[in-house]
Amino acid sequence: MAEAHLTQRDIEAGLRQLGLSQGNIVLMHSSLASMGWVEGGANTVLSALLSVLGPDGTLVVPIFGDFGVLTKLVENHPHAVRSVHPLAAVAAIGRDAAAICRDHWKAELAHGPDTPYVRIADLGGWVLLLGVDQDRNTTLHTVEELLRLPYLRTTEEETFETPVGAVTKSWPLFPGPHRNFIGSDALLRASGKMTVGRIGTAVTRLIRSRDLIDIMVEYGRTNPAWALCDNPNCPDCVAQLAALRRDRLTKESFHLAAGSRLAGRYIPEMIDNLTAAGIRAVELDWVQGRPACSLGRRLAGVCDEFRAAGIVVSALRAEAVTENHEAVLDSARTAGIMRLVLPLSSRAGLIGRAASDKQMEVSFFNVAMSSEIASQMLLDMQSDGLKPRFTFSAAGFARAGEEPFLKSYKRKLRRFVDQLDVADATFEGAATPLACGNGEIKEMISILRCAGFDGWLTLASGGPDGEGLRQTCDRFMCLLDHM
Ligand SMILES: [Zn+2]
Numbered sequence: 001m002a003e004a005h006l007t008q009r010d011i012e013a014g015l016r017q018l019g020l021s022q023g024n025i026v027l028m029h030s031s032l033a034s035m036g037w038v039e040g041g042a043n044t045v046l047s048a049l050l051s052v053l054g055p056d057g058t059l060v061v062p063i064f065g066d067f068g069v070l071t072k073l074v075e076n077h078p079h080a081v082r083s084v085h086p087l088a089a090v091a092a093i094g095r096d097a098a099a100i101c102r103d104h105w106k107a108e109l110a111h112g113p114d115t116p117y118v119r120i121a122d123l124g125g126w127v128l129l130l131g132v133d134q135d136r137n138t139t140l141h142t143v144e145e146l147l148r149l150p151y152l153r154t155t156e157e158e159t160f161e162t163p164v165g166a167v168t169k170s171w172p173l174f175p176g177p178h179r180n181f182i183g184s185d186a187l188l189r190a191s192g193k194m195t196v197g198r199i200g201t202a203v204t205r206l207i208r209s210r211d212l213i214d215i216m217v218e219y220g221r222t223n224p225a226w227a228l229c230d231n232p233n234c235p236d237c238v239a240q241l242a243a244l245r246r247d248r249l250t251k252e253s254f255h256l257a258a259g260s261r262l263a264g265r266y267i268p269e270m271i272d273n274l275t276a277a278g279i280r281a282v283e284l285d286w287v288q289g290r291p292a293c294s295l296g297r298r299l300a301g302v303c304d305e306f307r308a309a310g311i312v313v314s315a316l317r318a319e320a321v322t323e324n325h326e327a328v329l330d331s332a333r334t335a336g337i338m339r340l341v342l343p344l345s346s347r348a349g350l351i352g353r354a355a356s357d358k359q360m361e362v363s364f365f366n367v368a369m370s371s372e373i374a375s376q377m378l379l380d381m382q383s384d385g386l387k388p389r390f391t392f393s394a395a396g397f398a399r400a401g402e403e404p405f406l407k408s409y410k411r412k413l414r415r416f417v418d419q420l421d422v423a424d425a426t427f428e429g430a431a432t433p434l435a436c437g438n439g440e441i442k443e444m445i446s447i448l449r450c451a452g453f454d455g456w457l458t459l460a461s462g463g464p465d466g467e468g469l470r471q472t473c474d475r476f477m478c479l480l481d482h483m
Pocket residue numbers: 178179180228229230231234236237238
């Protein structure tokens with residue numbers, strides 16, 4: 001590729017062709033190096049910009065962090081005005097420079113209302129990307145802040161000088177360490193509001209700040225993760241996505257838990273995976289390759305580890321209770337677990353009575369039985385004066401050859417349900433990813449949500465070859481988001 005050779009006249013022509021003219025206000029992000037060879041270097045580019053904008057125009061650049069030689073030149077210009085802010089300052093040259101920069105530090109948010117960024121939008125100004133991509137577009141931080149995205153954090157307090165003396169302040173809703181703004185470009189191009197051109201070798205983008213903010217705020221309302229990357233090895237975005245998911249789940253009536261076997265094998269691994277998934281409750285089924293109900297006295301220590309990490313233990317689950325059920329109840333109670341999830345069997349009444357005597361709850365789940373038999377067993381317990389609870393295993397009913405939503409759920413079971421096992425299986429008995437089997441799991445989740453269900457939805461492992469917590473949770477959130 002031939003090196004561009006640019007004069008001031010070339011750059012002015014390029015800027016005008018892009019849509020800039022006298023009197024415009026422009027927030028610029030730039031890379032001089034991307035333009036090719038410029039006669040006179042950065043000074044020439046700055047002269048071209050000031051010439052196109054004219055005496056009534058205003059050029060603004062963010063000056064925090066290292067934003068290149070052109071930025072430095074604007075900042076050190078004899079007519080430059082600087083906004084006072086330790087984290088988000090700008091420098092401006094031109095008619096509206098003082099009005100744009102005024103009292104930046106007083107604003108609630110670093111990039112929000114009463115800051116240069118929103119003022120530029122209010123004044124009909126533009127965002128110019130000169131040889132850089134959306135990753136450098138500071139106004140996208142304005143969008144994150146205006147959306148008050150739940151992963152944004154309050155900064156550490158800082159003491160800094162202002163025209164009225166030293167001030168100590170922190171900023172709420174400040175953008176996180178990593179973001180992925182590049183993905184916004186396709187959306188902005190598709191909007192038809194952004195002009196894309198070229199000056200020398202530099203690709204240039206120009207859009208009204210107001211349009212940029214409106215388009216991205218509108219998009220961000222339904223896509224709150226728009227600014228984050230989806231790299232599972234980016235710890236910043238993993239944590240930020242988990243914060244989004246936790247916030248998302250607080251808007252639901254149900255409580256979400258995950259089975260411990262799905263979460264991992266060892267406890268620190270389970271805690272990491274649950275935390276990354278934004279899930280704050282675990283149902284203990286298997287721990288370190290052993291049934292959790294066989295841990296005896298060690299169960300209390302396991303629970304302590306989860307609680308120390310801020311994870312609630314929703315229940316102790318056993319696939320079978322062949323040994324002395326009193327011992328299982330007592331070890332759960334000692335560990336502070338007052339709820340058990342156990343198979344519905346002929347011994348359910350006996351176990352239910354023992355639990356009731358200890359002020360503990362048992363929720364029974366269906367195993368290889370029809371809904372007719374399950375509901376009859378629950379009704380029998382009820383007529384014996386117990387208050388039976390039911391963990392609806394859609395995969396269990398599918399394995400029994402029933403249609404869980406169309407048949408099982410509608411048959412007298414709903415009044416007992418305090419948990420839905422979120423897992424799927426085929427009529428032939430094979431475990432499948434969520435909503436890929438015959439468990440009608442999407443319908444089950446939807447109908448419970450419609451009724452304001454406030455029990456547990458527990459992500460359950462589909463078996464040894466099943467998907468891990470991350471994939472299962474992603475699938476679950478995807479189902480929720482498409483209801
Ligand atoms: Zn990231």
